[in-house]
Amino acid sequence: xxxxxxxxxxxxxxxxxxxxxxxxxxxxxxxxxxxxxxxxxxxxxxxxxxxxxxxxxxxxxxxxxxxxxxxxxxxxxxxxxxxxxxxxxxxxxxxxxxxxxxxxxxxxxxxxxxxxxxxxxxxxxxxxxxxxxxxxxxxxxxxxxxxxxxxxxxxxxxxxxxxxxxxxxxxxxxxxxxxxxxxxxxxxxxxxxxxxxxxxxxxxxxxxxxxxxxxxxxxxxxxxxxxxxxxxxxxxxxxxxxxxxxxxxxxxxxxxxxxxxxxxxxxxxxxxxxxxxxxxx
Amino acid sequence: xxxxxxxxxxxxxxxxxxxxxxxxxxxxxxxxxxxxxxxxxxxxxxxxxxxxxxxxxxxxxxxxxxxxxxxxxxxxxxxxxxxxxxxxxxxxxxxxxxxxxxxxxxxxxxxxxxxxxxxxxxxxxxxxxxxxxxxxxxxxxxxxxxxxxxxxxxxxxxxxxxxxxxxxxxxxxxxxxxxxxxxxxxxxxxxxxxxxxxxxxxxxxxxxxxxxxxxxxxxxxxxxxxxxxxxxxxxxxxxxxxxxxxxxxxxxxxxxxxxxxxxxxxxxxxxxxxxxxxxxxxxxxxxxxxxxxxxxxxxxxxxxxxxxxxxxxxxxxxxxxxxxxxxxxxxxxxxxxxxxxxxxxxxxxxxxxxxxxxxxxxxxxxxxxxxxxxxxxxxxxxxxxxxxxxxxxxxxxx
Numbered sequence: 001x002x003x004x005x006x007x008x009x010x011x012x013x014x015x016x017x018x019x020x021x022x023x024x025x026x027x028x029x030x031x032x033x034x035x036x037x038x039x040x041x042x043x044x045x046x047x048x049x050x051x052x053x054x055x056x057x058x059x060x061x062x063x064x065x066x067x068x069x070x071x072x073x074x075x076x077x078x079x080x081x082x083x084x085x086x087x088x089x090x091x092x093x094x095x096x097x098x099x100x101x102x103x104x105x106x107x108x109x110x111x112x113x114x115x116x117x118x119x120x121x122x123x124x125x126x127x128x129x130x131x132x133x134x135x136x137x138x139x140x141x142x143x144x145x146x147x148x149x150x151x152x153x154x155x156x157x158x159x160x161x162x163x164x165x166x167x168x169x170x171x172x173x174x175x176x177x178x179x180x181x182x183x184x185x186x187x188x189x190x191x192x193x194x195x196x197x198x199x200x201x202x203x204x205x206x207x208x209x210x211x212x213x214x215x216x217x218x219x220x221x222x223x224x225x226x227x228x229x230x231x232x233x234x235x236x237x238x239x240x241x242x243x244x245x246x247x248x249x250x251x252x253x254x255x256x257x258x259x260x261x262x263x264x265x266x267x268x269x270x271x272x273x274x275x276x277x278x279x280x281x
Numbered sequence: 282x283x284x285x286x287x288x289x290x291x292x293x294x295x296x297x298x299x300x301x302x303x304x305x306x307x308x309x310x311x312x313x314x315x316x317x318x319x320x321x322x323x324x325x326x327x328x329x330x331x332x333x334x335x336x337x338x339x340x341x342x343x344x345x346x347x348x349x350x351x352x353x354x355x356x357x358x359x360x361x362x363x364x365x366x367x368x369x370x371x372x373x374x375x376x377x378x379x380x381x382x383x384x385x386x387x388x389x390x391x392x393x394x395x396x397x398x399x400x401x402x403x404x405x406x407x408x409x410x411x412x413x414x415x416x417x418x419x420x421x422x423x424x425x426x427x428x429x430x431x432x433x434x435x436x437x438x439x440x441x442x443x444x445x446x447x448x449x450x451x452x453x454x455x456x457x458x459x460x461x462x463x464x465x466x467x468x469x470x471x472x473x474x475x476x477x478x479x480x481x482x483x484x485x486x487x488x489x490x491x492x493x494x495x496x497x498x499x500x501x502x503x504x505x506x507x508x509x510x511x512x513x514x515x516x517x518x519x520x521x522x523x524x525x526x527x528x529x530x531x532x533x534x535x536x537x538x539x540x541x542x543x544x545x546x547x548x549x550x551x552x553x554x555x556x557x558x559x560x561x562x563x564x565x566x567x568x569x570x571x572x573x574x575x576x577x578x579x580x581x582x583x584x585x586x587x588x589x590x591x592x593x594x595x596x597x598x599x600x601x602x603x604x605x606x607x608x609x610x611x612x613x614x615x616x617x618x619x620x621x622x623x624x625x626x627x628x629x630x631x632x633x634x635x636x637x638x639x640x641x642x643x644x645x646x647x648x649x650x651x652x653x654x655x656x657x658x659x660x661x662x663x664x665x666x667x668x669x670x671x672x673x674x675x676x677x678x679x
Contacts, residue, residue, distance in 0.1 A: 182396075184392050184393070184394055184396040185396050185398065187352075187357050187390075187392070187396065188390070188392060188396035188398075188409075189409075189413075190357060190384075191355055191357060191384060191388070191389070191390040191467075192384065192385065192389070192390075192409060192410040192413050192457075192461070193381045193382070193383075193384035193385035193410070193413055193414070194381075194413050195381065198413055202409075202412070202413075203398065206398070206400045207398075207399075207400070209400075
């Protein structure tokens with residue numbers, strides 16, 4: 001009774017659409033793949049070229065000041081980063097960090113303006129919300145497939161997949177933060193004759209800042225998890241060690257690389273959280 | 282020429298505004314319109330004028346449309362119909378750029394819950410309006426500081442709003458509004474969020490400031506006592522319509538309808554009416570010209586037992602009693618100074634009646650109402666009692 005129609009060739013349509021995108025927009029994808037890929041590799045190499053002891057020291061000093069002159073995070077950073085170095089994973093750590101940094105930055109650069117647009121326009125909110133839901137609930141692995149189609153393998157498709165997966169929290173929290181600004185404050189800025197831009201930059205964004213920062217924190221954590229998954233399509237970094245350990249059933253080295261990711265995650269998380277707190281006071 | 286002129290101003294919230302306005306024309310009530318069209322009438326055909334330098338109070342209970350009305354004046358809410366003239370320009374029809382200019386230059390607003398920016402210092406808050414206008418940092422800092430000095434917060438400029446008490450926060454709100462040097466100050470329930478004692482202080486301070494600045498103030502409140510204290514004129518609102526406009530006295534003495542009367546009933550007359558309202562024209566003798574003989578003659582004419590003595594400039598000198606005057610005449614005394622009594626009970630023009638009551642209770646002569654030591658009028662016991670009883674035959678023509 002349910003067979004009143006033959007099977008809809010949904011997967012074929014999507015494949016055809018992706019192929020069409022790949023062919024039609026190759027003039028955009030190719031330069032991104034080549035130039036942006038070169039830049040990423042250069043950036044990761046530069047990071048890896050800094051002597052580890054200097055990186056560890058800088059992170060420790062920043063951690064000390066960013067947490068309000070407390071030693072906890074600084075000590076953890078020193079021990080954790082040294083452990084990663086000790087396990088011979090330093091270069092992978094730097095690759096992963098470079099990927100996370102660039103992916104998060106791009107997410108924020110794209111996410112905040114989209115969030116502002118959503119907060120200002122009911123129509124934009126109605127259209128964008130289901131897209132965000134789709135982006136977040138689709139299993140993350142699925143994005144790897146078109147990413148490879150567009151950008152082949154390496155760092156660039158990893159960042160692309162991470163963008164799709166990790167941008168939504170920044171968009172949502174920016175929208176939420178601006179919509180939560182109290183009606184009276186918005187009225188106050190209008191009553192004094194603010195233009196829309198003045199209202200946004202002098203009242204709404206500063207008021208929404210801590211909410212937006214919470215969204216950015218989520219985005220950074222999600223892009224870290226995606227960057228690890230992206231090792232499946234050839235993104236370098238700690239994820240690749242996990243993947244190869246998985247393929248060879250090497251419990252020990254798998255966990256060691258995993259612990260490296262955890263250490264990086266904790267440091268990145270505490271940094272972004274404390275940035276938020278420090279300014280909110 | 283009035284600085285604000287509001288004509289037939291209406292606001293209907295909803296989708297069928299035209300239909301609702303038509304029904305309003307037919308005299309339909311707010312609830313009936315809500316039932317029929319689903320629209321809420323915020324303000325219904327409000328018309329009034331505010332003169333320059335006047336404190337105009339719009340008062341009504343919650344839901345009466347007073348907050349909507351004040352937001353229609355600076356068009357934070359778009360009017361459905363009618364016009365708002367500020368300094369001759371109609372805000373209701375002007376474009377966004379002009380509206381912004383008028384808001385920047387002519388209108389400032391003070392909000393019920395202060396609406397200060399928590400991430401800005403007190404000084405930066407006070408600077409806000411000028412910053413929006415693009416005034417140079419140094420210049421706007423100077424003006425903002427002056428405004429903060431004016432409200433007594435000169436030493437708090439580097440604090441944040443969260444560090445200040447409610448009363449102080451609202452002073453910042455006031456300073457922010459004044460820093461622009463606007464022509465009109467819109468105050469939306471500005472003191473309602475403060476506790477009663479601080480509210481009274483703020484009212485006094487606003488009146489003091491107003492004496493110096495002579496701004497035009499449109500003040501919204503739900504508190505009749507507050508309205509009577511600070512308003513030069515009061516507009517009473519109910520269900521979106523203005524039901525009466527008048528001076529505090531007019532509203533107290535001649536309530537336009539049952540609604541106003543009900544409101545006014547609760548007011549303690551002894552707090553509202555002051556010496557000025559119940560004083561009478563005094564009979565006097567001039568110490569420079571008259572002697573005991575004239576004083577006695579006047580007292581006999583008017584049927585008094587004592588009479589006030591003034592000098593050529595109406596300065597109050599004291600009083601003489603009929604007994605002393607007649608004694609002096611027998612003894613051939615010509616100078617009133619010799620029988621002058623100076624233990625005069627005096628009050629200021631704006632002394633509340635409640636306090637006069639205590640004074641008048643233990644004095645044998647009428648109470649003298651003075652202003653800058655000049656005699657303005659006298660108050661006899663009967664007038665106080667009559668006023669307390671709510672009789673309207675108060676004489677203010679001293």
